Amino acid sequence: MPLLEVDALCKSYDGSAGAATLAIENISFNVERGEFVALVGPSGCGKTTLLMCIAGLAAPSGGRVAVKSQLVDRPPPDLVLVFQEYNRSLFAWRSVLGNVLFGLEAKGRGGKAADERARRLIGLVGLEGFERHYPWQLSGGMQQRVAIARALAYEPEVLLMDEPFGSVDAMTRLELEDALLAIWKELGTTILLVTHDIEEAIYLSDRVHVLARRPSRVVETVAIPLPRPRHQVTTRAEPSFMELRNRIYRRIADAG
Amino acid sequence: MRADRRFNLAGLGVFAALLLLWELYSRAGGVESYLPPPSAALKALTEPNVARALFGHLAGTLGRFLGGYLLAAALAVAAGVVLGYSRFAYSVSEVIIELLRPMPSVAIIPVAILCLGIGDAMMIAVTIYAAAWPILLNTIDGVRNLDRTLVDTGRTFGLGRVKILWQVALPAAAPYIATGLRVSLPIALILVTTSEMVAGVNGLGFFILDEERSLRPANMYAGIVVVALLGYALNRLFVAVEARALAWKRGLQAKGEA
Numbered sequence: 001m002p003l004l005e006v007d008a009l010c011k012s013y014d015g016s017a018g019a020a021t022l023a024i025e026n027i028s029f030n031v032e033r034g035e036f037v038a039l040v041g042p043s044g045c046g047k048t049t050l051l052m053c054i055a056g057l058a059a060p061s062g063g064r065v066a067v068k069s070q071l072v073d074r075p076p077p078d079l080v081l082v083f084q085e086y087n088r089s090l091f092a093w094r095s096v097l098g099n100v101l102f103g104l105e106a107k108g109r110g111g112k113a114a115d116e117r118a119r120r121l122i123g124l125v126g127l128e129g130f131e132r133h134y135p136w137q138l139s140g141g142m143q144q145r146v147a148i149a150r151a152l153a154y155e156p157e158v159l160l161m162d163e164p165f166g167s168v169d170a171m172t173r174l175e176l177e178d179a180l181l182a183i184w185k186e187l188g189t190t191i192l193l194v195t196h197d198i199e200e201a202i203y204l205s206d207r208v209h210v211l212a213r214r215p216s217r218v219v220e221t222v223a224i225p226l227p228r229p230r231h232q233v234t235t236r237a238e239p240s241f242m243e244l245r246n247r248i249y250r251r252i253a254d255a256g
Numbered sequence: 257m258r259a260d261r262r263f264n265l266a267g268l269g270v271f272a273a274l275l276l277l278w279e280l281y282s283r284a285g286g287v288e289s290y291l292p293p294p295s296a297a298l299k300a301l302t303e304p305n306v307a308r309a310l311f312g313h314l315a316g317t318l319g320r321f322l323g324g325y326l327l328a329a330a331l332a333v334a335a336g337v338v339l340g341y342s343r344f345a346y347s348v349s350e351v352i353i354e355l356l357r358p359m360p361s362v363a364i365i366p367v368a369i370l371c372l373g374i375g376d377a378m379m380i381a382v383t384i385y386a387a388a389w390p391i392l393l394n395t396i397d398g399v400r401n402l403d404r405t406l407v408d409t410g411r412t413f414g415l416g417r418v419k420i421l422w423q424v425a426l427p428a429a430a431p432y433i434a435t436g437l438r439v440s441l442p443i444a445l446i447l448v449t450t451s452e453m454v455a456g457v458n459g460l461g462f463f464i465l466d467e468e469r470s471l472r473p474a475n476m477y478a479g480i481v482v483v484a485l486l487g488y489a490l491n492r493l494f495v496a497v498e499a500r501a502l503a504w505k506r507g508l509q510a511k512g513e514a
Contacts (some may be wrong), residue, residue: 088405106413
């Protein structure tokens with residue numbers, strides 16, 4: 001039984017002229033426990049809408065989403081979404097520690113044990129020594145690390161990530177990718193990540209679902225057999241990495 | 257808004273020069289009856305029986321101010337959160353708000369006297385009424401401007417509406433609420449003083465008017481000095497508390513401006 005099931009999901013918006021715009025058409029896929037799955041597609045292909053539906057933050061127009069066989073009709077308790085706009089999602093009035101503690105408080109955890117766990121997670125995302133800092137005192141990459149630590153503090157079984165590294169510079173992006181892989185290995189959390197960066201999708205995941213634009217649909221699912229642990233230089237230099245990249249690129253270009 | 261830590265020497269000099277001019281003018285001229293020299297007001301302040309009386313009036317004014325201001329804050333923040341959150345609640349109250357808001361608040365004093373009689377309840381009621389508006393409107397604004405992503409963040413962490421209100425909406429709106437509180441502070445003091453003048457039996461407003469009517473202008477000025485110092489002290493206290501409570505916001509703004 002898959003941990004996350006997306007079955008014939010559709011989402012349409014009411015247009016201005018009364019005509020409904022179809023944003024997502026009939027998307028189906030599953031995510032198994034412990035898997036790292038990426039959804040890759042061009043900008044404006046409804047990726048964020050799809051994640052909002054999976055996270056229970058938007059209602060689909062058709063089809064269904066289930067987490068552990070439970071129909072998602074509100075934000076499910078075993079799943080957390082990490083937003084692309086970390087600067088809008090972090091609580092500016094809470095310190096780094098306070099933000100991470102929020103994830104634990106939301107789960108009903110408090111006291112010394114929660115404090116220790118929060119500090120451990122802050123260390124895990126590489127922010128040791130910044131516990132007392134406020135988000136505005138941190139760089140974009142560091143802010144997204146806080147957002148990830150806060151999400152992990154909630155101990156979700158599924159972590160949804162909406163272009164989590166879309167707003168940071170290229171070097172930071174590579175660092176954060178490796179940090180995420182290390183966390184995934186350590187905690188075994190199931191991750192579904194959305195990106196428009198084909199190489200990022202291949203580098204991180206076990207499987208890539210390729211989305212086409214307007215209406216959004218899965219045009220191909222590509223297994224990524226690259227060995228782990230992966231390495232920014234050697235993995236990306238492998239011929240099979242190049243083949244996968246070209247195959248996915250062509251698929252997206254053809255689907256237009 | 258930031259308090260300058262150095263003394264404003266030029267400003268203090270102008271103030272001292274004006275005081276000196278006043279002193280000389282009233283000593284030289286024949287206007288003593290309504291414009292006693294500042295030294296006379298100062299002397300009145302140091303007279304034991306005046307000082308004792310003023311202390312009692314100050315306590316009365318401060319008590320009514322705190323009662324009215326704090327109750328206004330509690331009520332207006334609560335109402336503002338509801339009105340900012342719920343389109344329906346706002347639309348049913350919009351006409352009332354738009355009609356009452358521009359009305360000078362002192363116009364409510366006779367109504368309050370009719371309904372509540374003369375006494376502390378009346379004075380606190382008009383203070384609440386007047387001080388509530390800026391807090392209410394700023395709180396509505398703050399909750400309205402709440403970032404959708406923040407609410408969705410609360411929701412994805414499984415928070416219900418009430419918890420999102422408390423843990424997300426309210427702190428996010430705190431800078432707006434603080435602005436409302438800062439604007440309301442002098443308004444509350446104005447209403448306390450005015451209602452004491454109209455219907456008080458003690459308090460600084462009562463004292464100032466009573467001394468004027470008793471042809472003791474020096475004592476009247478002493479009362480004015482005390483109420484001015486009260487307003488100044490309350491504002492300084494507010495700024496200090498706000499700087500502490502919203503330290504996170506100050507840094508954010510400094511960064512945005514840089």
